[in-house]
Amino acid sequence: GAVVSQxxxxxxxxxxxxxxxxxxxxxxxxTTMFWYxxxxxxxxxxxxxxNEGSKATYEQGVEKDKFLINHASLTLSTLTVTSAxxxxxxxxxxxxxxxxxxxxxxxxxxxxxxx
Amino acid sequence: xxxxxxxxxxxxxLEGKNCTLQCNYTVSPFSNLRWYKQDTxxxxxxxxxxxxxxxxxxxxxxxxxxxxxxxxSSLHITASQLSDSASYICVVRSNSGYSTxxxxxxxxxxxxx
Numbered sequence: 459g460a461v462v463s464q465x466x467x468x469x470x471x472x473x474x475x476x477x478x479x480x481x482x483x484x485x486x487x488x489t490t491m492f493w494y495x496x497x498x499x500x501x502x503x504x505x506x507x508x509n510e511g512s513k514a515t516y517e518q519g520v521e522k523d524k525f526l527i528n529h530a531s532l533t534l535s536t537l538t539v540t541s542a543x544x545x546x547x548x549x550x551x552x553x554x555x556x557x558x559x560x561x562x563x564x565x566x567x568x569x570x571x572x573x
Numbered sequence: 574x575x576x577x578x579x580x581x582x583x584x585x586x587l588e589g590k591n592c593t594l595q596c597n598y599t600v601s602p603f604s605n606l607r608w609y610k611q612d613t614x615x616x617x618x619x620x621x622x623x624x625x626x627x628x629x630x631x632x633x634x635x636x637x638x639x640x641x642x643x644x645x646s647s648l649h650i651t652a653s654q655l656s657d658s659a660s661y662i663c664v665v666r667s668n669s670g671y672s673t674x675x676x677x678x679x680x681x682x683x684x685x686x
Contacts (some may be wrong), residue, residue, distance in 0.1 A: 462616075464616075499678065499681075500678060501676035501677055501678045501679065502617070503676075549614075551616050551617075553616075562674075564616035564618070565616050567615060567616045569614060
């Protein structure tokens with residue numbers, strides 16, 4: 459149980475385009491979903507926290523107009539990287555929480571490459 | 574500032590050998606500490622979780638220890654296998670109102686035949 463999926467697993471796009479990444483909790487309802495970014499040989503960095511039906515809370519330094527997060531249902535959250543640039547190339551990982559703080563499960567990640 | 578430091582940064586061992594990874598943290602107030610295994614290009618998968626009162630916890634060939642006084646943890650891998658090659662990440666949860674996670678940078682383990 460407690461499976462979190464992400465789609466796509468890999469995406470390559472041209473600079474200036476927008477990319478949408480989906481995060482789904484497959485067998486549970488996620489009250490809260492988190493989006494992380496991980497650069498090579500670095501730790502996961504929390505970008506934003508979203509609760510179903512409400513606006514996401516962004517971490518300091520993360521541009522909310524560039525990284526649009528929608529958490530429209532208890533099983534789906536999307537991250538849209540708008541007007542992507544090469545420096546946005548990274549590994550994006552979502553996680554979903556079903557209840558208490560220790561019920562957080564990670565997705566497999568999405569590798570974004572912006573040319 | 575909450576921090577999690579892991580050592581070594583990378584490690585190469587022969588298949589069948591044991592190894593120990595270290596994690597030091599300065600997270601306060603402490604809630605729990607998890608070790609995750611992250612395969613290349615994949616999301617982290619939880620191996621163990623330890624609370625303040627727990628000193629040792631095992632999960633198959635993985636054994637984690639926690640010394641809450643010195644704020645140190647270790648992950649011992651016994652009889653390593655090629656599939657153990659991955660990044661091992663120490664994550665400490667703060668028992669603050671936001672219950673934030675602080676991630677270490679991970680130790681990259683390579684098990685060679």
